[in-house]
Amino acid sequence: PQYHPIYKEYFKDIKSIEKIDAHTVRYHFAIHNQELPLITGQMIILPKHIYGAKGKTFGSDFDDIAVASGPYTIEKYDYGKYITYKRNPNWWGKSIAINKGRYNFDRVTYKIYLDPVAQREAFKGGEFDMQLVNSSRDWALDYKGDFVKKGYYLRTEFPHTRIAGMQGFAMNMRKEIFKSRKDRAALAMVFDFEWSNKNLFYGQYTRNDCYFDNNPEMKSKRIATGEVKILLESLRAKYKSSVPKTALTKPVGAPGQGSSAERNIKVANALLDSAGWKMGSDGIRSKGKDKMEFELLLAGPGFQRIAEPYKNNLKKIGVHMTIKVIQIAEYEER
Template sequence: MFRIILCGILLSHWVLAETFSDKGFSLFGEIKYKELKHFDYVNPNAPKAGNIKLYELGSYDTLNPIALKGIPAAGLELLYDTLTVRSEDEPFSEYGLIAERIQRDVNNQFVIFHLNKKATFHDGSPVSAFDVEFSFKAILESQNPVITRYYQDVAEVVVVDKWTVRFNFKNNQNKELPLILGQIQIFPKKFYEGRKFGENPLEIPLGGGPYMVESIEAGKKISYKLAENYWAKDHPTRIGQFNFKKVTYEYYKDDTVALEAFKAGVYDYRQENSAKNWALAYAGNALKKGYIKKEELSHSLPSGMQGFFFNTRKEIFKDIRVRKALGYAFNFEWSNKNLFFSQYTRTKSYFDNSPLASFSVPLEKETAILKPFSSSLPQELFTQPFVLPIHKQVSNDRGLLKKAQKLLADAGYKSVKGKLQKDGKPLAFELILVSPAMERVAIPFKKNLSILGIDMKIRTIDTTQYINRLRSFDYDMVVGVVPQSLSPGNEQRFFFSSQSADEQGSRNYAGIKNEVVDALIEKVIFAKDRGELVDYTRALDRVLLWNYYVIPHFHNRSFRVAYWDRFSHPKITPLYGIGFWSWWIDEAKDMVLMEKNPKLRRK
């Protein structure tokens, strides 16, 4: 879920027609900031200075942040304000920005946002209720399921007056709906009069956020400059943030090339996702002399799920025994030791590293939730904990591979000249990748599958092709990533629901069509309190795991960041993010670095 907090006193119950201001709101529980002056993880006195360069992989072909077709440019979120702003040191709390006040029906049938009359776009025009209405309709018309799925329970949006907008709901069960509406990016209606939103994908748009587009090189580079007339620069949710005068994203086709460019000083900062790179690739004079810094910033975010996702739309993976069998061929223990320098933890839940993860056998409340579905669930789910295969030997565990062989035999596969076949068709499929770094993980997996008589082809493709194939579900197996928050909700529909399985652009990578999963998703969304949310989420997690839709990979419980030593950042790091936009250019550090490395000077 997108976690929202609005200007208003902390409420146990919403009251019709009562207006709340000056405080925050949390979906469940207390808020941290009773009187928000600024977030604890920022430096309120951080200087606004310096130009920085960041990097992205692939390319882009649109400046429309909600486009279904095309690849949006990096950093577009810097252009637009939302009704609310998330606090990165609270699990599910946010504070009002454009939304100054909120009213919600006691029966949860509508929500009313009262806008801050000081809010303006970059041309000085006010942000009005008509802009909120326009933005919401633009989202729906985009038909981008990753976004529109959040708002399917909204019946209509109504402009009450210039500064007031009301959303009516189709039902009163979705308690997070008023909250996620606060996350809508607000676009200027007037700018798009006489033309369709996003019609010209590379037209520089008018925004209202902390930055504005300065220049673009289509597909190669995009630069943003700090909006000097930004209306909210002294707003409590913005103080100490967005401290760089210019931000440029440069695109690279390959991460290996991008890493070398970083070490050469072409750009300033990168988050490292490769354990091998983190351990070995930064060695050199710049790191030795302290010009490049490496930090590991611990966090408390759920791991989400990264893994080899089976496309169950394909006949070859419809049998759960086949999916389970292939999991025995992934030797995480060997990979972690030999490829990752033992930096990773095996992911054992879709909500790992959080209280939402299922564990052991179902407890009493979780059992009560799952019992009505018992005829559609494996009985082991109620009596055994879900466990992943552990390869105890240095090489492959033959016992595990024998278990895989038995499952495949039970599924009707027989070995013919060393290759598994069923009804004359070989057990063969393709894994598509976008990152060459992931080939190191896939190749040992491929070798283990070949021992079983299974032929897996590995194909690494460019970013554009990969995104298009992902959107159209044109793959057998893919390395997918399903992120999670500490307050799951509507987004579970486009991750796992039957409705999203055939909806192009959704993140239902596995093509899950499971009535039990559908029912549990709705229970998660309509949870009445935090306790129910945890129980329903654990039940959902357990059902997903026992259906073997993915071979889970691994996760790291810290962010690995490398940067040229021209930055400073607050001593407090937020629990649920990196907090990069609270960093700033330290003039003293910058002068020393530039004197010793003139090539790093940023114009």
């Protein structure tokens, strides 16, 4: 952490580390955070006799071949240009059942490109064999045409069932305008995912229905039955305001999902009307001393193209959203 600002911020709540015995250490945390044990478990264990050797400074450019225990060893490299791994025939894990059928290449080379355009053109020129694409725009526009038609390369998608990450708008429920579930539903349903997906993401995104999206074993796809229904009924009996009746009568989904943008705007206006938010002469709703306005904080400009159409739809229901883009360090602090 002392050598890189990202790790310094990430591990800042680890107050101290105490050695218990030859195989045990105890971490002391500065705050209560249920995620900290998981964050701590992500720390990489490095051999002190290598990286802490006399004359070595880990924070400087350390270009010695790393000590590792995986299926490949480093065969050769040119710092900043490429690195080649060679399969280790004596690897300790090759006979373990979980590794059967894996690590089949004798040699793997990773080439380093600092410019994504140069990388893409090098791929088209046959300088390397496989290119991972994580941009919907690039996938839709840059990897097609004669190169595909003539079979110079294959466009292949690899479906998986890992729990997928999520992107979304997190509402600060310490703010008065976000405390009511009805108000939050009104704000959420005017985000037009279908429009954004078609016009910004080339139709390649799917909307998350739950935090276990993409995992068929954990994701709920239909109305609750059996033990799940019993659990929801008991939770609704105890926390009626937090567990809506629709949790028992409808499949999971975002507010307004599957309805047209025009209908969602109409429903959102009705929800805010019923909640007592009055439309002002300035086009912004208010209730008592509170105005229906808030700031959306972004850690970079990339999400701004998604936020602007959302801002326009919020305006149609009397909500004013200000978009503020700041640096990642300030974002973490805020």
